[in-house]
Amino acid sequence: MTDHDASDAPREVPTEAPDLPPALHARVAGRTWHRNLVGEAGAHVHRLHRPDAPALYLKHGDGDAASAIADEFTRLQWFADRWPVPRIEHFEWSDGAAWLLTRALPGRTAYEWLADDPARAAAVVASLGRLLRDLHALPVDTCPFNANHRLHLDLARQRLEAGLIDAGDFDDARQGWTPQQVWEALGAMLPLAEDRVVSHGDFSLDNILMNGDGEVVGVIDLGRAGIADRYRDLAILANCLDEFGPTLRDMLFSAYGIAEPDLSKLDFHLLLDECF
Template identity: 35%
Template sequence: MPYSGPPASPVHVPARIAALAEGRDPHPVWQNELGGLTFRIGDSGDSGGRDGDGESLLFAKWAPAGSGLDLAAEAVRLEWAGRFTPVPRVREYGADDAGAWLVTHGLPGESAVAPRWKADPATAVRALGAGLRALHEQLPVADCPFSWSVGDRLNRARAAGIQVSADLLSAAPPADRLVVCHGDPCAPNTLLHEDGTWSAHVDMGALGVADRWADLAVAAWNTGVNYGPGWEDALLDAYGIAPDPHRMDFYRRLWSAT
């Protein structure tokens, strides 16, 4: 099964990432199922954190050529979202024949799936819900140039060669409330302060306007992956909303399909 998480074995540091590190040791902190890698540059903290002063600490994403990972899309979304909410500040984006890279400045906080927070799911899940609500409140729908609508997601999936059912579009429930969604609201993409409150969001490559349940359904679902069963309602409660089984079921099916 494809693996996504902290590297389980040594990884090769691409030449471009090594050059960007300027003599510092790039430490791999994450890999995804498409071959993308994230390296921490300039700090000796643990693999889950973004601790540091935010200026000396950098994170470099690498997407091998042909991986299908669109770091250019993430770069423009970070530049836009950073005007309204805490997200990584872009330092450099580029691409060559070997792949693409995106370098961002570090942020205060530690990943919500760092060991300390996985051992304290009540605190982590509360922060996830509160952080998602803050994101939805802070990003202005009217000014957002990006879409994460059902139709656009299905079109992108088909363009990438993914077979998706035509019935999904017709089965979409009416929007509860349009917001600017994160697009990948899984727990690793939220950072927490030392006191367990929400700090910032990362990995914004799918950000766009959609029904808020497109984020909520997946964020609640993902609590089971990272913290075990029984935390879905706690996340929704921290967000300030009651469960909506119909919309949750639909957006989970859409997530799995696309």
């Protein structure tokens, strides 16, 4: 699933501050608020601005969204000394809701660079491939988070039974499919031989920030990070790159170091991603 529709606008809108826990309210006083509309996935995301201070992002929600935010908090702590991720400014759990405040990273998203400057596509994709290769080189035995396909198949089944899979949000290749058809197609591709790496889990163009030199300066939205098959990340990123031309995925695999990608694994992980 991609984060962009045909119009791709707007990405954020001005808004008022929500009701905040007291400690958090004091922390963000005097800032202007913008509601982020890209990839919220059940949580509310705001950008907080003040001229004399670094920008901040606040992610908050209750129910399943609160659990996902807490997952992201623990993963940001683990990644802090290992990968370029946002600095945590504040976290709390209050009355069943989670609130995660982070410092904004510099740069623009990889999606924005590709959309605004297509001539730089090759350099951007090469940088993304190197970054993902470095992530997947982290020692697996040091990561405490499980994100393998068996876990996510179980979560997908629960979502299917609860009627939570949105067929209207499927990729173009599966428009007209039902959630049951996606589930059956997944089952037909098992068993999956997993090549275990430290995986981001939602390695899309909107979650990667780059500077004007084309280098990655940070990665966001790590709530689904953990040990999983390497094609989990490759599939999502390759699928995003297809929006900008049919040759970019080949550039990605080359930069990552894969001569012949496993097409079956790419398909499996894209099918699994449709369930979330």
